[in-house]
Amino acid sequence: MIxxxxxxxxxxxAQKLKDKRxxxxxxxxxxxxxxxxxxxxIANNYVGELHDLGIKKGDxxxxxxxPSVEFICLTFSLFQLGAVVILIDPGMGYRNLLxxxxxxxxxxxxxxxxxxxxxxxxxxxxxxxxxxICVGRSLLWRGPCLDGIDDxxxxxxxxxxxxxKADVDDLAAIIFTTGSTGPPKGVQYTHGxxxxxxxxxxxxxxxxxxxxxxxxxxxxxxxxxxxxATAVIPDMDPTRPAKVNPEKFVKSILEYGVxxxxxSPAIWxxxxxxxxxxxxxxPVKKILMAGAPVPGTLTQRLQQVxxxxxxxxxxYGATESLPIAAIEGREVVSETWxxxxxxxxxxxxxxxxxxxxxxxxxxxxxxFEWEKAVELxxxxxxxxxVKGAVVTxxxxxxxxxxxxxxxxxxxxxxxxxxxxxxxxELGRLWFCGRKAHRVFTxxxxxxxxxxxxxxxxHPLVFRSALVGVGKKGKQRxxxxxxxxxxxxxxxxxxxxLKALATANTLTQEIxxxxxxxxxxxxxxxxxxxxxxQLALWARRKVRCHD
Numbered sequence: 147m148i149x150x151x152x153x154x155x156x157x158x159x160a161q162k163l164k165d166k167r168x169x170x171x172x173x174x175x176x177x178x179x180x181x182x183x184x185x186x187x188i189a190n191n192y193v194g195e196l197h198d199l200g201i202k203k204g205d206x207x208x209x210x211x212x213p214s215v216e217f218i219c220l221t222f223s224l225f226q227l228g229a230v231v232i233l234i235d236p237g238m239g240y241r242n243l244l245x246x247x248x249x250x251x252x253x254x255x256x257x258x259x260x261x262x263x264x265x266x267x268x269x270x271x272x273x274x275x276x277x278x279i280c281v282g283r284s285l286l287w288r289g290p291c292l293d294g295i296d297d298x299x300x301x302x303x304x305x306x307x308x309x310x311k312a313d314v315d316d317l318a319a320i321i322f323t324t325g326s327t328g329p330p331k332g333v334q335y336t337h338g339x340x341x342x343x344x345x346x347x348x349x350x351x352x353x354x355x356x357x358x359x360x361x362x363x364x365x366x367x368x369x370x371x372x373x374x375a376t377a378v379i380p381d382m383d384p385t386r387p388a389k390v391n392p393e394k395f396v397k398s399i400l401e402y403g404v405x406x407x408x409x410s411p412a413i414w415x416x417x418x419x420x421x422x423x424x425x426x427x428x429p430v431k432k433i434l435m436a437g438a439p440v441p442g443t444l445t446q447r448l449q450q451v452x453x454x455x456x457x458x459x460x461x462y463g464a465t466e467s468l469p470i471a472a473i474e475g476r477e478v479v480s481e482t483w484x485x486x487x488x489x490x491x492x493x494x495x496x497x498x499x500x501x502x503x504x505x506x507x508x509x510x511x512x513x514f515e516w517e518k519a520v521e522l523x524x525x526x527x528x529x530x531x532v533k534g535a536v537v538t539x540x541x542x543x544x545x546x547x548x549x550x551x552x553x554x555x556x557x558x559x560x561x562x563x564x565x566x567x568x569x570x571e572l573g574r575l576w577f578c579g580r581k582a583h584r585v586f587t588x589x590x591x592x593x594x595x596x597x598x599x600x601x602x603x604h605p606l607v608f609r610s611a612l613v614g615v616g617k618k619g620k621q622r623x624x625x626x627x628x629x630x631x632x633x634x635x636x637x638x639x640x641x642x643l644k645a646l647a648t649a650n651t652l653t654q655e656i657x658x659x660x661x662x663x664x665x666x667x668x669x670x671x672x673x674x675x676x677x678x679q680l681a682l683w684a685r686r687k688v689r690c691h692d
Contacts, residue, residue: 150337151312152344153189153225155372160186163355168371170402171214171379177401180215185222185371188215188295192223197307199279199290201254203228206320208247210236210257210264211281213364213379215295220256220281221368225337228310229254231319232332233365237385237669238322240268242330246322247271249543250332256292259284314338320542321365323465324437324668328582328678332542333465342500342535346469348373350498351432351459358402360395362387362409363670370406378402388412388672392420399428408434410671415444421451428452434459436469437671439492439577439595441602442483445475462494462577466551467537467561470503471495471575482574487603489596489652491567491576501534503575504560505568513562516555524571527578527593530563537561566593583677585614585623587655592623594677600650601625601643606633611665612656613681615688624658624684628665636661660687 160168160182168182180188201207207229211217224231234246248271255265255272256279263286265272280291312318319335347353347369355374361367364384367377381394387410395417398404407430414435421428428451435444440460448458458475461468473482473495482493497503507520508529522528531553539559541547553560566578579594598610608630614621625643633639640659647653662683668674 147311147313149311150314150316150341151225151228151310152318152337152340152368152372153222154309154311155344156182156189156222157186157309159372159374163374167376169215169218169367169377169379170398172381173215177398178215182371182374185215185219188219189222189226192220192292193226193307193309195292196223196227196229196279200277201227201229203310204317205229205253206232206250207254207256208232208234208250208252210234210255210261212258213367213384216281216292217364218367218371218377219295220292221365225312225318226309227307228312228316230317233319234322234330235324235385235669238325238330239669242325244268244271246330246332250320251543253277254279256281258282259287262287262289312337314341315539321465324670324674331544331547333538334540334542335538339536339538343468344369344372346498346500346536350472351434353406353432357406358404360399360402360404360407362390362407362413366408375406376402378404382413385669386672387670388416388667390416392417396421396426396428399430400426403429405430406432406434408436410437410673411435411440411444412437412667412672414448418444418447418451422447426451430456432457432459434461436461436463437668438673438675440478442478442486445478445483449475449479460494462575463536464563466541467532467534467563469498470501470532470534470536471497473574486599489599489650491578491593491596491599493570494567494575494577496573496575498534501532501536503530503532505529505575506531508566508581512549513553514549516553516560519553519560522568524569527566527568529581530565530567530575530577531560532563533558533560580677583613585612586618586621587614587623588620589655592652592655597623597625597653597656600646600653601627604639604642604646606630606639609665609675611662611675611677611680613677613684615658615681615685622658622688623656624660624688625653625656626660626662626665626680626684628662658688660684 163182165181167179168185170179251274254277262280280287282294316337318337320332322330357375359370359375360378370377382390390413459472462471463469471494505522505528551562564581583594585592594612597612601610606629608628610627643659647656666676666679
């Protein structure tokens with residue numbers, strides 16, 4: 147039997163790489179490093195401690211610990227025990243956070259003191275808990291504790307408990323979506339999904355031993371360590387990537403010789419500008435950006451601050467299925483970005499090995515059988531669906547979303563991405579926006595990404611969002627812009643935007659324009675625009691103007 151448990155890979159890597167650096171992170175204001183052997187010892191010690199505290203296979207364990215050696219090793223140890231790790235972005239806001247916790251019904255909470263107190267104050271969503279375990283000591287907590295990691299790693303007691311050997315369909319984790327088109331949803335991740343993702347990262351993107359990763363998203367540090375690469379946890383708040391301190395982010399890249407990094411375009415937008423202004427050349431050989439469409443101008447800036455043969459990938463996917471397609475920066479800059487600027491959408495590349503992507507006629511209701519789906523021809527915009535080893539099977543405790551997002555196809559299934567797009571004649575997939583964000587006017591359908599690209603070319607526009615005001619089929623298209631600087635004369639700007647709209651057949655219907663002080667965006671990437679919120683705001687503004 148193949149063991150699909152990513153947690154058990156740590157011990158294998160540690161036996162091979164022993165004293166080589168596996169992790170670097172700030173600890174009490176000082177950078178510390180741990181070898182692969184030390185990480186394995188810490189995780190193994192946690193296995194024994196957690197087992198003694200009653201954690202067993204199948205337990206739903208909510209992990210509320212900051213990015214750290216504890217976060218990394220606790221996650222590995224929980225996988226090794228066969229527990230189901232629940233990860234929720236704390237920056238999603240109290241209302242969403244509490245709703246998600248209540249929906250997933252955790253058995254155990256492992257968290258820092260602040261998380262433990264939070265669960266006591268807002269107790270209702272936590273009623274399913276049988277155990278709370280505090281990471282680090284607290285004067286106000288008298289329950290079970292796990293001591294923080296100190297310098298005595300070699301003295302840790304080793305657990306002789308057998309590690310859980312996972313089948314492909316065994317549940318490993320529940321990870322929540324960003325909620326960019328509705329309430330965040332818990333996605334069930336099996337050990338097979340993590341195993342398939344690990345293989346894609348290794349084989350397609352070429353990450354492995356000798357690489358040094360600085361992940362902008364903490365969970366990706368686990369993949370790096372499992373592949374034998376060093377993980378450097380950056381000095382930043384992962385829930386606010388757009389607020390990253392570029393000096394600190396770059397300092398650790400240079401200090402540890404980072405060769406690879408996965409992060410939101412919001413991070414690299416800040417970091418690339420800082421590097422250009424400071425004349426800094428990064429040793430990074432590979433950068434992966436995901437979470438929202440990546441402007442070609444950002445790719446061009448990054449090319450200037452990386453090593454000459456560096457590669458920039460923009461993987462396409464979602465929490466439910468990642469990665470499923472990718473394109474490299476050179477192809478973007480030389481071929482697809484000029485077409486994006488003209489309103490063709492954002493090219494997200496070709497399907498990755500083992501992944502099948504189709505474009506079908508959009509359907510607002512459930513599609514129970516694949517035979518009822520109508521596949522579209524090259525160049526026709528439709529709904530994007532995918533199947534493959536990295537595609538998750540279900541949302542947790544959410545029958546409605548499962549019915550609306552999955553299509554049965556014999557013994558397999560397709561996942562409906564909720565995105566609109568098309569294939570070009572070269573087999574490349576182009577993204578045209580979220581299905582829920584289409585604008586239905588009396589003349590037809592407007593897609594957000596192609597239309598917004600026309601206005602993003604204006605020198606004062608930082609980004610734009612197209613929304614519809616009114617009833618479906620008779621919506622008024624409203625173009626909202628966020629500016630990169632303050633202006634006095636908005637009327638002149640609106641005249642210029644109107645001229646851009648009139649000059650392109652895609653946007654000739656758009657006659658209403660608004661300036662927003664700062665777009666609401668998702669908390670994970672700080673890049674996905676919450677267009678539903680902007681649509682409500684625009685409706686109020688348009689009524690006032692009318």
